[in-house]
Structures are given as C-alpha cells and as structure tokens.
Amino acid sequence: MRGKLLPLAGLYLVQGLPYGLQSGLLPMLLRAGGLSLTRVGLAKVLYAPWLFKLVWAPLLDTWGSPRAWLTLSTAALGLVCGLLAALPPAEAGRAELPITVAVLLLLLNLGAAVQDVALDTLAVQLLSPAELGPGNTVQVVAYKLGAALAGGGLLALVPNLSWPWLFLLLAATYWLAASLAWAAPALQLPWPQPSKLPHHTQHLNLRDLLAVSGTLWTAGFVFTYKLGEQGASNLFPLLLLDRGLSAPELGLWNGVGAVTCSIAGSSLGGALLARHWKLLPLLRSVLWFRLGGLAYQSTLLFYLDILGSRLGPGTVLRGAALLSLCLQHFLGGLVTTATFTLMMRCSQLAPSALQATHYSLLATLELLGKLLLGTLAGALADSLGLSLCFSLFLALSATPVLYLGLAPRTLA
Template sequence: MAFLMTVKRWLQRHRLIGLGRRQLLVFALGFSSGLPLLLTGSVLQTWMRREGVDLTSIGLVALVGLPYSFKFLWAPLLDSVRPPFWGRRRGWLLLFQLALMGAIGFLGQGNPAAHVEQMFLLAIVVTFFSATQDILIDAWRREILLEEEQGLGAAMNVNGYRLGMLVASGGGLIVAGEYSYAVAYQLMALCMVVGMIATWLSPEPEVMYVARRHGVAAIFVDPLREFFNRMGWAAVWVLLFILMYKIGDAMAANMTNAFYVDQGFTDVEIGSTVKLFGLGALLAGALLGGVIMLRLSLWTALFYFGLLQMLSTLGFAWLSVMGDQLWALAVVIAFENLASGMGTAAYLAFMARLTDRRFTATQFALLSSLMSLPRVVFSAMTGSMVEHLGWWGFFVACTGLAVPGLLLLFVLKPCLAPLGLWSRPAHHID
C-alpha cells in the first residue's frame, strides 16, 4: 500500500493523474486521425508494388495527400459555420467521419494494376475527408485542453495517431496477406467507429470568437492577420521551421514499405515485425516523450527529440546494408517509433502554443499544412531519388535534410522568447 501511495504521489506531481477523461478522448480521436493516412500512403504503395506498378508511379502516390497541405483553404469555414446539431466541432466531426468511412470502403474496391488513375482519384477523396477530420480534431484538442496540458495532450494525440497508423498498416497488411486488400480496407473502414464513439463522448468546447465583421474578410482574412500581427517578422522563421523540421523523416517514411519489399520481406513480416512489433516502442516513446515534456522547455524538447529523429532515419541506411535480417529490422523500427513519436509530440505542442484560441481551426490548419507539405510534395520525388541514389544513398540524403530544421531552432530561440513559448510548463494540479 505504501508503494502504491508513493507511485500515486509521483504521478500527481508530474501531472499524470487528473487528466484522464480528456486525455483518453484525445488518444481515441488521434487514433481516428492516424488510421486513414497510411491507407492512402504506404499500404496503397505496397498494394501497387505487389501488382507490378513502377517505383516512379509509387512515389507519385504522395501527391494524393495534397489536401493535407491545402486544408487551411477551407478551415476558416469550419471556424465560422456551425452545423445544426452537436455543436461547431462535434457536429462537423461526425459528418466527416461518416464520409471518411464510406470513402475508405470504396478505395478498397479499386484495382491498382488496371485502373491506376481511378485509384488516385479515390485516394484523393479519402485524403480530403481525412484532412478535414484533422482540422476539427486539432482545433478541438487545442480548445479543450489548458495551456499546461498541451504537451501531454500532443503526446497522447501522437500515441493514438501512431496506433491508428500501425493498425492500418500492420493490421491491414496482415489481413491483405491472409485474405485480400479489399477485405483489409473494409475492416479499416469499420475501425472508424472508434473515432465516432469518441466524438459522441467528447465535450463541445466553448465558442471563443464571434466575428464582429461579416463576409469573406471576417472568415478568411482575420485569423491570418491576427497570426502575422502577433508574430511579426518571426512568423517567417516559424513557418520555415515548421516546413523543415520533419522533412527528412517524412521523405524517408514515404518509401519505407517499398524498401521493405525490395529487401525481401513478406507482407506478413512487414505487418507483424515492422508494424506490430513497433507498437511497444511507440507506446513507450509517447509516454516517455509526454513525461519529459512536462519537465523540459519546449525548445529543449524540440532540439533533442529532433536529433533522435535524425538518427533514426540514418538507421534505415544501415538496414539497407544488413539485408533481410528480421532482428535488424526490429531494432531499426523500434528506434524509429520511439524517436518519431517523441519528435512529433514536441512539434504538435509547439504549433498548438502558436495558435490563438479564437481562430484555432484556421491557424492550426495553416501550420499543420506546412507540416504535411514535405510528405506530400517533396516526397513525390522520392521514387526517382531511390532509382538514382540507391537505398543507402537515399536514406543518407534524408538524414542530411534534417539538419536545417535543427539549425533554425537557434534562430527561433531569441525570436519567440518574448512570447513565453520556451518557458518550462507548470506542474500544479488543477
């Protein structure tokens, strides 16, 4: 009993008790957000590769994620227009989750070998609904959590998001290997029910802003004007940092499933070893990252987590030399899950702290659109890079691309210090 009381006091001191219900909802909605991503990414790429589609076309699959990079264009409507039921956040969220479920099911009925163009169009529909869901979940999380909860909330979101990705890619590939890709996509569509239940259980955030003006300016211009007025010239460095921080990691991740296939791993090995084995490292990394972020300043977390993220990309270059060794694959995947989860948690917490609660959906969508740009636009050239550089050279190049983002942190440190963004988080219990 004394041991349990000691553990409880430690958890309270580090703010890991008292946040339960909201953090669990953040986790569940993160799962719903992460589930569709790889169904239009690595899972689709693996399917195409099995059907004999060339690497250049597989690399171009990244372009179906363009809605993730342009979601700021329609995000202001979600800030300003209220559906007739369930509130501004929950009402829209349920509608788009239903649409997303249907779109994933339709995508699974396609034929990559015979109708590549049709698959691209269906995948774009999925990513549009998925990007809209992301806008709403990011806005809800920013509005429902207190400032000092944003770091842990980001870690919980990453935990759920990465779990959704693992279920889609690991579980999806295992089901595809045993049955078919059509069955796998139908099953993944049903998994969207998790997000719908979380939406139903979630509280509706208080409306923070009612436009004093009407029309296009109030809906589209005011949120952006507020952000750039508040940031000043630092906004340029902020946007450049968000663009560069995960560019190497994102470009490497775009081709990993094709890399596993070329290394000689089967679908079941990819699904079980690459995805499901990494689940333990993912959960440990997200928990560790969340706890560390309660103790460190945001700048420190971004820098050291970014270093780990860069080294995890270099691990794939080592794997390309090792060949189809399952133990080497397990080591690389465990480290990648740990480092990427920690880096993304700090990254999301940083973006959340930059937004004004009155314009959450629009400003967060602008920032996260830049976050997704490397995965969508720059990753389209990764197939050609592999063909010219080989797998080892490709992963080394992706490692080098992480350096500019880390250097930009030293430019941002004095620029954002007056805004209090680098201050250590509070540790009191509300």
C-alpha cells in the same frame, strides 16, 4: 470526464485509419503489385486535401454543428471504402494506380480532413480546461493506434483477407463510428446559432501572422525538420520488402511496432519537458540522436545494396534492419513532441485573436514538409540510386541541427 474521453478515443482511433492505410498498407500492396518506387511515392499526392483544411474550416463554424459534420464525414468515409472494395489497387499488366482508385483515395482524404476539423472542434467544445491534458493524450495515442491498425494490423491480414474484404471491414468500422458520433450521449451539444463574425475576422492578413515574433524562423524550421526523416521512413520499409522480408511481417514491424516506439518516444519527450528541460537544448539533443540513427540506417542500407544481401530469417542483418526501423520511429516521436511544443510556444506570442490561425499556419507548413519528401522519395531513389538518395536524406537531417542555432531568443 471518462464519459467524454471514451467516445473521443474511439473516434480519434478511427480518424487515424486513413493515414495508416496510405502510409503503411497501400504502399506495400502497390509495391508488391509491381508499381515502381516513383509511382508508389507519387501516390502521396492524394494527401493534398489535408493542406486545405483552413479553406473549409469556416464552414464548420457557420453551418450546422460539429457533431453533424463529424457524423456525415465519417459515414461518407464508409461509403468511399465500400466503393474501393469493388476496385482492385492495380490492374493486371499496368504499373500504375487506376484513375478510379486514385479519385476514391483523394475523396477518402477529403472526408478524413473534414472529419479531423469536426472532431477537433467537438473536443474543444466538450472538454473543460482541466480536461484538455487528458483529452490531448487520448487524441495522440488513439490516432497513432488507429494508424497502426490500418498500416500494420490490416497488412498482417492480407494473406487471409483480399482487397475487397479489407475495405468492406473498413467501411463497416466507419459506419459504426458514425453511429457512435451521432448517438453517444456524452457528445450531445446544443445546436449552435449561425455565426455572425465581424467582417475583418474573416479575412486575416498573412502579414499579421508573419509579424509575430519568431514566426518566420519557426515556419522555416517546421517545414524542414522532417524532410530527411520522412524520406528515409517512406523508402526504408519498401527496400526491406525488396530484400526478402514478407509483407505481413514488415507490416507488423512497420505498423504496430513502429507506432509503439513512436508513442514511447513522444511520451518520453513530454515527460522530459514536464521535468522542466529547456526546450531548445532538448530539441538540439534529440535532433543529433536522430541524425545518428539515420546514419546507422543508411550505413546498413549501403552494405545491403553493395553486397546485394538478402534478409533471411534469423540473420543478424535482419535483426539490425528491424532495430533501425523501430529506433528511427522512437527518435522521430521524440523530435515531433519537442517540435510541436515549439510551435505552440511561438503561437502563444501571437495576439489571442490570431493564435488559432497562427498555429494552423504552422501545422499546415509542417504537414507540407512531410508530404514533400514522402511524395518525392521514390522518384529520388529511382533517379539518383539508393546511396545518393540516402546521403541526401542525411544532409537534410543535419540542416535543422544547424538551423536551430539561429533560433530567436523569444523562443528560448
């Protein structure tokens, strides 16, 4: 099992790099370069390829092997990073993302989404039922570590590494990972025969998925449960940057520190569920805690906004801001673990022939909800002001707590 998990861990770590790059590193570089919060937020539209994984996933089932798709997509990511190394993130005197950079970032997300499907398919084929637990633990932890390295670790190197050198480093990492995907003995699988699926399995009816007990309620919950949290977590670090924190320091706290807290929260959620805590009461409790954490963060931000205070080194406000940053990621990890368990429980109520597609539908809605506020958060802050914007985030975070009271008994 170790022979399988070690190369999978390396590949999942590399898979987390694009998310960390665009959620942690890129917003800081763009904001420091003079782009508005609206422009920084709209850059998240480039995540769009992740919403269409179900469109090209059948190609991976019917053409070639998962290992071949994984190798090609990873090598392609290295090529895109090599091209990005030759282009600046923003042209001098222009408060917008250059179109060539935006197109390359879109291609980066497309390659990462294909890589995600290929790696998950390879893991499913490689791991036995007894290995699925350790395999999924490796997946979550390695992915978050990769996101932390790209979002915080690379940002800490910005004073010493320019934009070109950062992306050349990423390109070399991807090409090394592509070599690992192709050559690692533990990842070798027989070349599959072309799939000959019955016609009716290729065109699943959406009504069949929505007819599964609890699906409509769960779809509404997973779409909305992260709206307030995602809006705040995308804006708060940028606002701390405006209040005097340096980009390398903030990158360390919002990257490595935040991901460490998120992993700790996810691990605690898993441990509580393993100790037979009931899912819905646990979810309700952690949602209340998250709402309290966001209220604390919003109060701190209102205070800074009203007084126009700066977060100088060694001040109480600086420590309180960084504590709030880590606390929200810890609580966010708790909420996410419980919610993904809820999604899986709902999918288990579906017929076996629909379970994979059913879970993919819920996962796509979950991602869409996170991208929605992540994309619009900057525009809301620029148009409404910080106070009204974070008040909206508080209201959105209270909504899933109330909505949970409508959960069907089949999910209890």
